Amino acid sequence: MEVRSKRHGRIRAPFDCEKGLPYTEVNLNGKLVENCEPVTGLKGFSLPFSGMYLHRVKFIRHVPWLLEKIAERMNVPERYSALEEYAEERINVDTLIIGSGLSGLTALSRSKGILVTNDLFTDLFDDPLHQGELVSKIKEVIKQNESRIIQGDFMGKFTEGFVVRAGKKLLLISPSKVIFAVGGRYLPPIFEGNDYPNVISRRLYLKRRSIYSKVVVLGSSDDAIKTALVAGAKILIPREVRLFSRRYLELAETKGVEIDEVNFLRVKPKDSKLSVEWDRGNQLVDAVVFAPVKQPRIESMANAGCEYRFYPNMGIYLPEHEMDGYMRSCGHFVVGGARGIWDDEASMLSGEAPFNPEALSFLSYHLKEMPLHEYYTRNFVSVRSPYYYSPGGYACFCEDVLWSDVEQVTKMGYDNVELAKRVGGIGLGECQGKVCTYVTGSVLSSQKLITFRSPLYPM
Amino acid sequence: MIMVVILGGGGHGISLAYHLAKKGVPSTVVEMFRINYGSSGRNAGRFRYHFYTRENVEFAKEAIPYLLKMCRELPLNPVCVKTGYLWVLEDDRSLDTIKRMDGIWKSLGVSGKFLDCAEVDIKSEAQCYLAPQDGAFHHDYLTFGMYEEVKDKVTLIPGEAKELVISGGKVKGVKVDGKLISADAVVVTLGAWSGKFMKENGISLPVEPEKKEIFITEDLKYRVKPLVITPKVYFSHTLKGEIIGGVEDVRERGFLDFNVSLERMKLFLKDVRRLVKGAEGIRVLRGWAGYYEMTPDHSHVMGYSESWPEGLFVDAGYSGHGMMFSPYSGKIMADLILDNVKSRFIDIFSPERFEKNRLVDERMVI
Numbered sequence A: 001m002e003v004r005s006k007r008h009g010r011i012r013a014p015f016d017c018e019k020g021l022p023y024t025e026v027n028l029n030g031k032l033v034e035n036c037e038p039v040t041g042l043k044g045f046s047l048p049f050s051g052m053y054l055h056r057v058k059f060i061r062h063v064p065w066l067l068e069k070i071a072e073r074m075n076v077p078e079r080y081s082a083l084e085e086y087a088e089e090r091i092n093v094d095t096l097i098i099g100s101g102l103s104g105l106t107a108l109s110r111s112k113g114i115l116v117t118n119d120l121f122t123d124l125f126d127d128p129l130h131q132g133e134l135v136s137k138i139k140e141v142i143k144q145n146e147s148r149i150i151q152g153d154f155m156g157k158f159t160e161g162f163v164v165r166a167g168k169k170l171l172l173i174s175p176s177k178v179i180f181a182v183g184g185r186y187l188p189p190i191f192e193g194n195d196y197p198n199v200i201s202r203r204l205y206l207k208r209r210s211i212y213s214k215v216v217v218l219g220s221s222d223d224a225i226k227t228a229l230v231a232g233a234k235i236l237i238p239r240e241v242r243l244f245s246r247r248y249l250e251l252a253e254t255k256g257v258e259i260d261e262v263n264f265l266r267v268k269p270k271d272s273k274l275s276v277e278w279d280r281g282n283q284l285v286d287a288v289v290f291a292p293v294k295q296p297r298i299e300s301m302a303n304a305g306c307e308y309r310f311y312p313n314m315g316i317y318l319p320e321h322e323m324d325g326y327m328r329s330c331g332h333f334v335v336g337g338a339r340g341i342w343d344d345e346a347s348m349l350s351g352e353a354p355f356n357p358e359a360l361s362f363l364s365y366h367l368k369e370m371p372l373h374e375y376y377t378r379n380f381v382s383v384r385s386p387y388y389y390s391p392g393g394y395a396c397f398c399e400d401v402l403w404s405d406v407e408q409v410t411k412m413g414y415d416n417v418e419l420a421k422r423v424g425g426i427g428l429g430e431c432q433g434k435v436c437t438y439v440t441g442s443v444l445s446s447q448k449l450i451t452f453r454s455p456l457y458p459m
Numbered sequence B: 001m002i003m004v005v006i007l008g009g010g011g012h013g014i015s016l017a018y019h020l021a022k023k024g025v026p027s028t029v030v031e032m033f034r035i036n037y038g039s040s041g042r043n044a045g046r047f048r049y050h051f052y053t054r055e056n057v058e059f060a061k062e063a064i065p066y067l068l069k070m071c072r073e074l075p076l077n078p079v080c081v082k083t084g085y086l087w088v089l090e091d092d093r094s095l096d097t098i099k100r101m102d103g104i105w106k107s108l109g110v111s112g113k114f115l116d117c118a119e120v121d122i123k124s125e126a127q128c129y130l131a132p133q134d135g136a137f138h139h140d141y142l143t144f145g146m147y148e149e150v151k152d153k154v155t156l157i158p159g160e161a162k163e164l165v166i167s168g169g170k171v172k173g174v175k176v177d178g179k180l181i182s183a184d185a186v187v188v189t190l191g192a193w194s195g196k197f198m199k200e201n202g203i204s205l206p207v208e209p210e211k212k213e214i215f216i217t218e219d220l221k222y223r224v225k226p227l228v229i230t231p232k233v234y235f236s237h238t239l240k241g242e243i244i245g246g247v248e249d250v251r252e253r254g255f256l257d258f259n260v261s262l263e264r265m266k267l268f269l270k271d272v273r274r275l276v277k278g279a280e281g282i283r284v285l286r287g288w289a290g291y292y293e294m295t296p297d298h299s300h301v302m303g304y305s306e307s308w309p310e311g312l313f314v315d316a317g318y319s320g321h322g323m324m325f326s327p328y329s330g331k332i333m334a335d336l337i338l339d340n341v342k343s344r345f346i347d348i349f350s351p352e353r354f355e356k357n358r359l360v361d362e363r364m365v366i
């Protein structure tokens, strides 16, 4: 489906089909339609003007009707058809698990709780590198615990309690313990052309593998290597940013995966392909696939009152947690990708850890090999951001905020995410900062993101 | 040169710093979180002339043109636009009130007009009342625009102001996290926190927080120009396409947490979906909460009291309408503190009015 962006009229498509991310839902004559279709036509007229013109061009202030005219021309829906009302129901649950990746399902099999998920079959099922054994084991867990799995969205904390939207019901829940198994996501790095359709996440690539023959991979994580192995592709990393584990680096070497450091990167559409240029090379590809680093979905945990911090060793945000996953600030637990883990075994161990001290020592041993380890030893060292390839492109896809606008406001001294939101306008669009705040924060080494408010999905 | 320490980095504190700097006087602002952490970063960004009391209308008649002038000059554009306020008179009470107010507003030169709601694209059979002089602005661009202009003359001290230091009946400074910051004048622009701070320093100032929730929807093609006020909720369309608004209810005073409630979110959505064409199924993107700063008569407090230590000033207590007044109040306060020029509003809104029983009984809190 061809979607035009709100202000600049750019052709856009989802870079990942996770619910709640930009362009995954489209309003067609008032009806909301899920959108996860690939786009072929990449070029079209667009006007990538800087949002800072609003301030800089004084003339605008003397023609009050001008902004109204612009508002009337923005690509936003004309109408929203009436929706059915939700029925509310209060349910009693002691343990609520949110998310159904390896760790969440492991935690479910270990507890008497209820699990809520809006994506039961996670990318685990799409990855050809996964042995059939793990996948069938997980399918078995799902089958055995079906009655305790609710398909729904965690909407966040309200005065009335936690709210879960399941079908046409709103469930109000006040559990004594929440286990956040919300996983992590790959977010688009910064470079000119980062918003073109077919610049996609590893997750989306795995779903669509059959339609892309040639790709290039961006990313400094083990998952970038995994992706390159599946795709037979080259990896581009920002200068000096290597967050790979030793095991995967060795694997890349034996399998002959090329890893190139990049100071400059630009992507442009060429017919139905993307032309990728960097300092020392160029390629014509069907897709640019990114897996810079896996960023935990902090927003649901922060919304529930759990503290998080910037982990400079990887340029990501981590919930403040102990080895067993306990988050002291809010009294809840975090497991798996939500605590920065991307490795299958460690993920399962982390799902056991809140219930089983033995798993805990295995887990701690396992994490020693990974760049996450220094989080636990509190040995913080800054690296360059895994998201920053070269200046240009978009900081925010929902509101069309250019990366250069963020640069301008940081130069003015508004150099953290909250201020970049207040003065530069990031984090205020349809996805409510689920993308741009993390990427911007990582590049700016911002200690905090924004306040992730309820509801966590449009409601 | 006089050392002025301003407590609170909201619209009022920053406006005062701005006006002091314009007169060549640098100042210090003490802020416990960040600029616009308080109500100044949480409001609906609307301005109006239409108040219940003559005093507040007269104040607005000076303050709003002043706001509009600042909007044209600041380095960030606060996007001031005349949109009007629209009362949807769906019950007898609001109809009666507005009928009575219409006469008063006419006499004060800010008349509005009655019309069918349908004329302004509002789906209600009721009568509406449009006050066309009123409008909208962007709260963050206003405060940060003022700050941006004078930031080299403002020292921002992060931390919580706790203790006023007083000697010989005069203000000497304030303690922030145990550290003394010397001052000839201390100005309390702590918004909803003003009463608490003063009380902790043994001075009674009746400003109390009242939690308010506010919501914003997904984008809809820009079509509802005015701020719409129904008997239960208020809302308006932003130039970005969202509909922003909240519920008008009275609740207990106090520093309640900033969660939002499903209950109020539903009330807000109900009226938006009912009244706005095309919004029949629109959804909420986020909600947040802030504090109205309530005084006994719902009018603000500015100036000083003879019973206070010399050099202590206040500018706070604007209930739900303080953002629009922040530029002008900062100017009045700067004139008072530096030049001893007393605007007539310093008398009208003096903190002494509560003892002298000269209340400015403002009943239109929106």
Ligand SMILES: Cc1cc2nc3c(=O)[nH]c(=O)nc-3n(C[C@H](O)[C@H](O)[C@H](O)COP(=O)(O)OP(=O)(O)OC[C@H]3O[C@@H](n4cnc5c(N)ncnc54)[C@H](O)[C@@H]3O)c2cc1C
Pocket: B007, B008, B009, B010, B011, B012, B013, B030, B031, B032, B033, B034, B035, B036, B037, B038, B039, B040, B041, B042, B043, B044, B045, B046, B047, B159, B160, B161, B162, B189, B190, B191, B192, B193, B197, B212, B213, B214, B246, B289, B290, B291, B292, B293, B315, B316, B317, B318, B319, B320, B321, B322, B323, B324, B325, B326, B366
């Ligand atoms: C939901 C809502 C909607 C509103 N809508 C409108 C509107 O449409 N139009 C309008 O004009 N007004 C509106 N208002 C009112 C307006 O927001 C306020 O009146 C105004 O922002 C007050 O500004 P201030 O600078 O006095 O206070 P604040 O902005 O609250 O600033 C006070 C600052 O003091 C800081 N602070 C507190 N205690 C301490 C301490 N001990 N030490 C250091 N710092 C401290 C706080 O962190 C805060 O930043 C609304 C308010 C709310 C809550």
